[in-house]
Amino acid sequence: MTLTQMFDPTAVAIVGASTTEGKIGYEAMANAAEFDSPVYPVNPSSKGTLFGEAFVPSVTDIDDDVDLALCCVPGPVTPEVIEECGEAGVGAVVVYAGGFAEAGEDGERLQQSVVEVAEEYDISVLGPNTSGFVVPRTNLLCSFASGAEKLPAGNTAVVAQSGGVAHALAFQSRRQGRGVSVMVGLGNRANVGFTDVIEYFDGDEDTGAIVIHVEGTDDGRALLEACRESETPVIAYKVGQSDVGEFAESHTGALTGDHELYLAGFAQYGIPTVDATDDLLDAAAALADSPEPDGPNVGVVTAQAGPGIIITDRIQRAGGRLPELTAETRDRVDELLSGVTYTGNPVDTGRPMPAFGDVVTAVAEDDNVDIVLVYELFEQAMGFPADALDGLAERVDKPILFATDGIEEDMADDKATLTDAGVPMFETPERAGDAAAVLARYAKIQGRAGAALEASR
Amino acid sequence: MTLTQMFDPTAVAIVGASTTEGKIGYEAMANAAEFDSPVYPVNPSSKGTLFGEAFVPSVTDIDDDVDLALCCVPGPVTPEVIEECGEAGVGAVVVYAGGFAEAGEDGERLQQSVVEVAEEYDISVLGPNTSGFVVPRTNLLCSFASGAEKLPAGNTAVVAQSGGVAHALAFQSRRQGRGVSVMVGLGNRANVGFTDVIEYFDGDEDTGAIVIHVEGTDDGRALLEACRESETPVIAYKVGQSDVGEFAESHTGALTGDHELYLAGFAQYGIPTVDATDDLLDAAAALADSPEPDGPNVGVVTAQAGPGIIITDRIQRAGGRLPELTAETRDRVDELLSGVTYTGNPVDTGRPMPAFGDVVTAVAEDDNVDIVLVYELFEQAMGFPADALDGLAERVDKPILFATDGIEEDMADDKATLTDAGVPMFETPERAGDAAAVLARYAKIQGRAGAALEASR
Numbered sequence: 001m002t003l004t005q006m007f008d009p010t011a012v013a014i015v016g017a018s019t020t021e022g023k024i025g026y027e028a029m030a031n032a033a034e035f036d037s038p039v040y041p042v043n044p045s046s047k048g049t050l051f052g053e054a055f056v057p058s059v060t061d062i063d064d065d066v067d068l069a070l071c072c073v074p075g076p077v078t079p080e081v082i083e084e085c086g087e088a089g090v091g092a093v094v095v096y097a098g099g100f101a102e103a104g105e106d107g108e109r110l111q112q113s114v115v116e117v118a119e120e121y122d123i124s125v126l127g128p129n130t131s132g133f134v135v136p137r138t139n140l141l142c143s144f145a146s147g148a149e150k151l152p153a154g155n156t157a158v159v160a161q162s163g164g165v166a167h168a169l170a171f172q173s174r175r176q177g178r179g180v181s182v183m184v185g186l187g188n189r190a191n192v193g194f195t196d197v198i199e200y201f202d203g204d205e206d207t208g209a210i211v212i213h214v215e216g217t218d219d220g221r222a223l224l225e226a227c228r229e230s231e232t233p234v235i236a237y238k239v240g241q242s243d244v245g246e247f248a249e250s251h252t253g254a255l256t257g258d259h260e261l262y263l264a265g266f267a268q269y270g271i272p273t274v275d276a277t278d279d280l281l282d283a284a285a286a287l288a289d290s291p292e293p294d295g296p297n298v299g300v301v302t303a304q305a306g307p308g309i310i311i312t313d314r315i316q317r318a319g320g321r322l323p324e325l326t327a328e329t330r331d332r333v334d335e336l337l338s339g340v341t342y343t344g345n346p347v348d349t350g351r352p353m354p355a356f357g358d359v360v361t362a363v364a365e366d367d368n369v370d371i372v373l374v375y376e377l378f379e380q381a382m383g384f385p386a387d388a389l390d391g392l393a394e395r396v397d398k399p400i401l402f403a404t405d406g407i408e409e410d411m412a413d414d415k416a417t418l419t420d421a422g423v424p425m426f427e428t429p430e431r432a433g434d435a436a437a438v439l440a441r442y443a444k445i446q447g448r449a450g451a452a453l454e455a456s457r
Numbered sequence: 458m459t460l461t462q463m464f465d466p467t468a469v470a471i472v473g474a475s476t477t478e479g480k481i482g483y484e485a486m487a488n489a490a491e492f493d494s495p496v497y498p499v500n501p502s503s504k505g506t507l508f509g510e511a512f513v514p515s516v517t518d519i520d521d522d523v524d525l526a527l528c529c530v531p532g533p534v535t536p537e538v539i540e541e542c543g544e545a546g547v548g549a550v551v552v553y554a555g556g557f558a559e560a561g562e563d564g565e566r567l568q569q570s571v572v573e574v575a576e577e578y579d580i581s582v583l584g585p586n587t588s589g590f591v592v593p594r595t596n597l598l599c600s601f602a603s604g605a606e607k608l609p610a611g612n613t614a615v616v617a618q619s620g621g622v623a624h625a626l627a628f629q630s631r632r633q634g635r636g637v638s639v640m641v642g643l644g645n646r647a648n649v650g651f652t653d654v655i656e657y658f659d660g661d662e663d664t665g666a667i668v669i670h671v672e673g674t675d676d677g678r679a680l681l682e683a684c685r686e687s688e689t690p691v692i693a694y695k696v697g698q699s700d701v702g703e704f705a706e707s708h709t710g711a712l713t714g715d716h717e718l719y720l721a722g723f724a725q726y727g728i729p730t731v732d733a734t735d736d737l738l739d740a741a742a743a744l745a746d747s748p749e750p751d752g753p754n755v756g757v758v759t760a761q762a763g764p765g766i767i768i769t770d771r772i773q774r775a776g777g778r779l780p781e782l783t784a785e786t787r788d789r790v791d792e793l794l795s796g797v798t799y800t801g802n803p804v805d806t807g808r809p810m811p812a813f814g815d816v817v818t819a820v821a822e823d824d825n826v827d828i829v830l831v832y833e834l835f836e837q838a839m840g841f842p843a844d845a846l847d848g849l850a851e852r853v854d855k856p857i858l859f860a861t862d863g864i865e866e867d868m869a870d871d872k873a874t875l876t877d878a879g880v881p882m883f884e885t886p887e888r889a890g891d892a893a894a895v896l897a898r899y900a901k902i903q904g905r906a907g908a909a910l911e912a913s914r
Binding site: 021145150162163164166171172174175185213215239241244246247277308309346377379381382406407428429430431 | 699733765769801
């Protein structure tokens with residue numbers, strides 16, 4: 001099964017397209033109409049047009065090659081619609097309706113018949129019980145949620161078990177000035193699961209990191225193996241540390257499983273894990289936008305000591321370390337700062353200052369440092385050290401993360417300059433520290449994997 | 458010592474006011490000039506005006522009653538300036554300069570002479586080594602940081618050991634559409650410490666919750682007692698779980714102390730603690746804007762199951778609980794939802810729907826429920842259940858929290874309506890769940906304290 005017909009279709013049919021605002025068949029069509037390629041509303045009982053496209057009675061009546069159908073019909077009609085899609089040569093279907101495996105025995109049987117028809121016609125089924133997916137870069141908005149058309153394109157692939165969480169992640173990503181290469185809600189995973197989607201987006205050149213939100217899955221090992229096989233970094237967020245079993249099962253038809261087992265599995269397979277949606281996106285930004293770190297040693301430069309202490313604490317708690325700087329770096333920094341502040345690691349400049357960029361450069365060039373994290377509250381008169389940071393990460397071949405805070409509109413231009421220069425930006429000292437710690441753990445893991453590979457030769 | 462002259466001064470002198478942009482004496486004057494009452498730039502070597510105010514050579518030359526002086530001179534000159542302030546009848550001084558107790562023995566001696574002069578003249582000294590404080594409501598901007606004039610007034614008092622963290626918290630609060638009643642960075646705490654500031658803002662009618670950021674203090678017991686004595690809820694964020702000792706000591710002259718001891722102390726004294734700046738502000742919003750919860754039982758209503766699972770997990774992990782709803786509530790909800798979704802707790806409506814507000818009302822009115830948390834991704838066609846939520850918290854006398862996500866500008870009006878109705882708003886399912894959990898822990902603590910009081914009678 002390839003998912004090209006799903007995520008890069010020639011044309012899309014919206015089966016059950018509706019003229020009634022608020023209905024899924026209307027909202028899905030409203031979003032799908034933004035797609036750059038042809039879109040066909042399908043409904044045997046509708047005439048005329050919807051969003052400028054003429055209704056067709058059945059997907060088999062479309063002359064065009066339709067790769068993807070968005071199935072907006074009630075659950076019980078779904079197998080029939082998928083069969084029609086099969087006859088029309090459609091290779092991928094999104095099923096929004098609920099009432100399948102998450103809803104007891106009858107639902108399970110219904111889902112089973114979806115799977116059987118899909119297998120007969122070799123159709124990839126996303127869902128049932130999902131809010132779909134969005135590929136912002138091609139305006140492929142296969143979700144019924146409002147606002148999908150405003151999600152910006154970015155380099156993080158969001159793959160969530162829950163459609164709601166997928167959307168929440170995509171909206172958060174936008175709010176943080178980032179974006180997604182794709183946002184997928186898997187729902188009940190009739191025959192498209194984590195492994196298929198991870199494999200597909202590992203091969204996507206617009207994806208720099210893949211984040212997965214996991215409630216539970218029947219084949220944990222396959223998931224772990226897909227994560228490990230992926231050349232694109234994968235970061236996992238497993239929910240359900242406490243007992244949320246009954247409610248979770250009613251959601252996407254899966255038990256949340258043994259939380260500790262999952263975490264141990266991810267650790268064993270070298271997949272960094274986080275414990276919140278915002279941390280997931282932060283880690284993805286750090287990994288996708290940076291050179292790979294060679295080790296877990298973080299050099300911290302801060303213009304304010306208090307946030308620097310928080311950052312130091314978070315990095316150390318999460319398995320990163322703050323190495324001593326070399327004598328050469330200490331001399332350089334001492335000279336830049338005239339010895340007024342702490343020139344260990346973190347380097348604390350006390351306030352933003354004209355030499356701040358030079359201090360960051362000195363720390364970034366330190367051989368003891370694998371990852372650099374900079375914190376600087378915005379001061380209007382000083383701005384950010386954009387010149388020093390532009391291209392620095394590439395030159396020293398190390399991740400350089402930047403966290404700040406201030407009045408949003410005052411620092412918008414300066415932030416945009418750093419973002420344009422490819423510097424991953426963070427909002428709070430904790431989130432920046434946690435992101436640096438994920439990089440540190442990732443480096444450790446990759447280091448161990450590399451060493452194991454060497455040893456096995 | 459009263460801090461009225463600090464936080465509610467008649468007039469303010471800026472000693473060391475400077476015409477050089479970027480210097481603390483310039484930036485502090487730029488901010489202080491916004492104050493509603495008289496402001497005097499003081500500098501013996503400057504003539505003319507600064508921000509429209511005439512320079513005076515010494516604070517003793519001001520005819521007006523000056524309550525507060527912002528001391529923008531270098532460290533070594535500070536005792537002399539404070540003495541002059543004392544002679545002029547100034548009752549409160551902010552000392553921005555560093556180079557005191559955080560900087561070795563010489564600095565300690567310098568700080569000791571500051572304390573001695575301050576005691577002689579009964580002057581409250583905020584700092585040294587602080588970025589000051591801001592009271593947005595009266596435009597009292599006694600910070601040299603840029604953007605202070607744009608901090609909105611709100612009902613959370615931010616009291617941070619670090620000036621940088623104080624500012625970061627205030628900026629975060631603004632970004633989340635909230636605001637502060639005051640933002641204080643304590644710095645070295647020459648003679649104004651946590652206890653003084655907590656006591657003062659406990660008596661401030663514009664403060665609904667006090668948040669404290671603690672690195673370490675010499676008198677932990679006094680801090681704990683001040684927190685417990687406060688009728689206004691206090692939430693604590695203690696940093697330094699890992700060893701950040703040397704760097705921390707170089708910061709505000711205090712060891713971070715034994716982290717576990719602090720946490721145990723806060724627990725014993727009934728002070729909820731959190732582990733990040735954003736959680737601190739979330740907890741404050743939940744506590745300040747809500748009726749006090751009677752117990753730790755949280756009713757969750759969600760329009761999307763995935764975020765609902767995350768929320769359930771976070772609440773349970775942090776000591777809250779999701780009780781069964783009463784049979785009456787289940788019947789009401791069943792009727793509203795026509796049995797299509799899970800009507801346990803959480804109640805999952807599957808999607809936003811016109812009856813959503815009625816479902817929230819039913820759960821809020823349930824006798825088993827002490828706290829309500831609502832999650833709903835924004836759908837343009839549906840909006841938020843503003844009518845149902847307006848006044849509901851007061852009517853049922855329970856906290857009602859609301860978390861959402863979506864395209865910021867699309868939902869701005871709807872969010873503003875809820876905010877205006879006094880509904881605390883949250884950005885991610887985790888942060889909403891954590892805030893509800895703080896409420897649950899607070900209710901447990903208060904319940905225990907109440908029971909102990911009863912028993913002692």
